[in-house]
Amino acid sequence: MKILDNPAVFDHPDVYMFQNSGGCRLFHSTSQKEIRKIDLRNPHCRQPLFIPGLFRGRVNDRYHYIQEKSPHLGIEYVRAGSLAVRQEGRCFLLEPGDAFLLHPGECSEVMTGPAGFCIKDSFQVRGELLNAYLEYTGLNRREYVGNFDWRKFEEILDRLGNGKEHTPAENSILTYEVLQLLAYPVPSPSPEPEIVGLAEFMRDNLEKDLSTETLMRQSGLSKRELNTKFRAVYGKTPHQHLIGLRMEKAKQLLAEERGLSIKEIAQMTGWQNPLNFSSAFRKFTGTGPREFREAVRR
Numbered sequence: 001m002k003i004l005d006n007p008a009v010f011d012h013p014d015v016y017m018f019q020n021s022g023g024c025r026l027f028h029s030t031s032q033k034e035i036r037k038i039d040l041r042n043p044h045c046r047q048p049l050f051i052p053g054l055f056r057g058r059v060n061d062r063y064h065y066i067q068e069k070s071p072h073l074g075i076e077y078v079r080a081g082s083l084a085v086r087q088e089g090r091c092f093l094l095e096p097g098d099a100f101l102l103h104p105g106e107c108s109e110v111m112t113g114p115a116g117f118c119i120k121d122s123f124q125v126r127g128e129l130l131n132a133y134l135e136y137t138g139l140n141r142r143e144y145v146g147n148f149d150w151r152k153f154e155e156i157l158d159r160l161g162n163g164k165e166h167t168p169a170e171n172s173i174l175t176y177e178v179l180q181l182l183a184y185p186v187p188s189p190s191p192e193p194e195i196v197g198l199a200e201f202m203r204d205n206l207e208k209d210l211s212t213e214t215l216m217r218q219s220g221l222s223k224r225e226l227n228t229k230f231r232a233v234y235g236k237t238p239h240q241h242l243i244g245l246r247m248e249k250a251k252q253l254l255a256e257e258r259g260l261s262i263k264e265i266a267q268m269t270g271w272q273n274p275l276n277f278s279s280a281f282r283k284f285t286g287t288g289p290r291e292f293r294e295a296v297r298r
Helices: 130-137 150-160 168-183 193-204 212-219 223-234 238-256 262-268 274-285 289-297
Strands: 016-021 024-028 035-039 053-059 064-068 073-081 083-087 090-094 099-102 107-112 118-125
Touching (some): 053 150, 073 083, 073 107, 073 150, 073 193, 083 099, 099 107, 118 150, 130 168, 150 168, 193 212, 193 223, 193 238, 212 223, 212 238, 223 238, 238 262, 238 289, 262 274, 274 289
Antiparallel strands (some): 016 024, 035 053, 053 118, 073 099, 073 118, 083 090, 083 107
16 A cells, blocks of 8 residues: 555546435446446345445446445455545555555545556445444554455455355354454465466456466466465465366356356356366365255255
């Protein structure tokens, strides 16, 4: 995270209002086609803390969002690229591994930073205990967190966004874990941009043959450098990380895309042989893809 002394970066093309209610006003720029909205809202949710949805993906250089007097806590987390943030006149530049808190009741502004793109996760935290929690932990007096266990943070967001319909209690537990990571940060090595970028490349190309040679060309690293740096960032090899991404994507497709066959899902997640896919899925989850889909339907 860096302090921005010059607010001119926020001079930007027009934004349009898309919500104006109860004193809260929200504005947005042109649509961002690479952002995926994941609705986590449960109509029966009465939990004291919960996350109603996630916005995940890549924004381009025309991204601009303004939030005025929202009653909820907004969180912006940068995976790659950069993000400029202004809150009540204070300006910051976020880098990979940084999280920013858009505080309830304040005026906040977010836009793409000098990198010209940003791969990020955005979400709100709501609930009757939100303000009390922020006050108790001191998060109401902090705007950014840049040295915390971002790997665990990403893991929780991946669990929330994997397509499974979480119960209100499960959502609340994961929300609490997210806030705890920010409130009581444990230092973690900063993510290296080339490795984070490679992980996003993997996420965007799961259906392709992502051999070690392909990943070496994409990252510009030797095989030894690739494995060493990837382990330092994610605690696993590129192959192990890729399998995890493919399995999470397969779980999402099995849960949400009922019209797709097992063979089609196997191909969409990088397996040409459905039998190999089924075997890998069972090893990863403890159940076969067909059984998993039937269990989700119940």
